[in-house]
Amino acid sequence: MSKSKIQVDENGKLKCCLENTLSIIGGKWKLVILWHLGVEGIHRYNELRRLMPGITHKMLSQKLKELESNGLVHREQYNEVPPRVEYSLTEKGYSVMPILEAMHKWGNDNW
Amino acid sequence: MSKSKIQVDENGKLKCCLENTLSIIGGKWKLVILWHLGVEGIHRYNELRRLMPGITHKMLSQKLKELESNGLVHREQYNEVPPRVEYSLTEKGYSVMPILEAMHKWGNDNW
């Protein structure tokens, strides 16, 4: 097994990339949310809740807001009664799919 | 942007893959440790400490032990004076490199 192609640009540079990335898509729920939106497309708020039985109201809205402010998720609100809000991935959101695929593959290979 | 190739096998199956993967390589330090060992090869304990200025004694030894018990890291102890311990990646450890590369690339592209 040869060494990786990854090279460090300067002192600590790559480490910072990893930490920056983790700060945006880390935690218990963000990758799962991104996966649902990436694989299945647009979802309403309560659809996402049903798809993630373990998540709480607070976590879902909080993580969606964080993902939106980081430009990974787009929030479309329709002023109807009852209210309707649809979430989808942005271009930047889709760009994390390779990470998701790599993790999914690794999870499959090691279980 | 078309949908991802990821497909869900059954109800919640892929989500579990992600969560299992996260449980092993998640957290603040594990990916950084794997990166150093994967890119630079074998390292002694104190070398790793110097490469990760922020990490504490407790975290480094704790995370190394977890990575070892999960079969990602190999620990080789030499009974000399002073003691010497070398850490390296196992085959399974190297198998997480695609995830690391994907995250590194994403971090670079988005900064």
Place this chain on the structure above:
DNA sequence: CCGTATCCTCTCGGATACTG
């Protein structure tokens, strides 16, 4: 040199109730 043991802080995430 390479750790472990304690103790402590602080953030993440959960439960529950309330609002437009």
Place this chain on the structure above:
DNA sequence: CAGTATCCGAGAGGATACGG
């Protein structure tokens, strides 16, 4: 339906001191 507010507990992570 789609959230926000408040409170709370557990556990991750840090500082420091001690041991083999």
